[in-house]
Amino acid sequence: MSEAREGEAAPGHQLTRLVEVMTRLRRECPWDARQTHRSLVKHLVEECAETVDAIEVGSPEDLREELGDVLMQVVFHSLLAREDGLFGIDDVADSASAKLIARHPYVYKGAELPSDLDASWELRKRAAKHRNSCLDGIAGSLPALAKAAKVAQREHNGGPDEGSADAEPITAEQAGEQILAIVRRAEASGVDVDQATRDAVRSWERRIHRLERDQRSV
Known part of the structure; x- marks a missing residue:
């Protein structure tokens, strides 16, 4: 499903362009240059709310645009974190992939399919994060x-x-x-x-x- 059709670029190749665009804006646009994680919180909340609206009452074009705005926020926060020497967008993507693989042992490790997928997800999440309470x-x-x-x-x-x-x-x-x-x-x-x-x-x-x-x- 994720493989590119013949003659098409692999899914995800435009992510590199987005990172390049955001990196340049961070350097050359005064508004982007002065943003912080905290100043961007309201924008992240708004974009997520607008994405919900697009899913529930919008068109496919609306959803595509709003998902792009949420993705832009993810890239922006990742750029800020990289500037602070913490992590970058590749670390974000890698941690998400690693988490999904670890939480799906019945897909990646040949484990038996749980009878209750929701409960097993929560239990694995709780164990991975060493949580004492549900x-x-x-x-x-x-x-x-x-x-x-x-x-x-x-x-x-x-x-x-x-x-x-x-x-x-x-x-x-x-x-x-x-x-x-x-x-x-x-x-x-x-x-x-x-x-x-x-x-x-x-x-x-x-x-x-x-x-x-x-x-x-x-």
């Missing part, structure tokens, strides 16, 4: 609802899952409608639903940590 590594800056979903995923895949295994199935449409109904009720009651969700997630995380400690002490 919640370690969840980004604190995630939006409240996205973080709640991530906590639920981690709890179910390798954590002390108390509820999702027996939870009543729900469709995407039903989930969306019920969430909107709660948002409307909260707004009518003067409740900051985003803050309420963050508080509830923190309480949930504390409960999971307690359960994990109890399990380790048995």
Whole structure:
């Protein structure tokens, strides 16, 4: 699938051109020259959000453009890191490849295909990063609802899952409608639903940590 057709350049050959363009802009464009990792954060967040929009409601051309903008951010941060003597774009690509190979032993090492791919991925990730809790590594800056979903995923895949295994199935449409109904009720009651969700997630995380400690002490 990744092999080039006869007469075509191999996929990825334009990445070199992008690195060259970004390197020149870093030297010769005043705006690019003054950027830092921190100053670029808002742009990375915006580009990721615009990519989501392109996937959900945009055209293939929109998606191609937005993916290019995200890739540009990756290259930009890699250039900044190289200037600091830390790593470069090749190191970023190499670490991603190495991680994927290590996390897919059933593809690269002839291991047996796991019955639960999501759970086995989380367990291998947890072991590789020497994490003590299923919640370690969840980004604190995630939006409240996205973080709640991530906590639920981690709890179910390798954590002390108390509820999702027996939870009543729900469709995407039903989930969306019920969430909107709660948002409307909260707004009518003067409740900051985003803050309420963050508080509830923190309480949930504390409960999971307690359960994990109890399990380790048995």
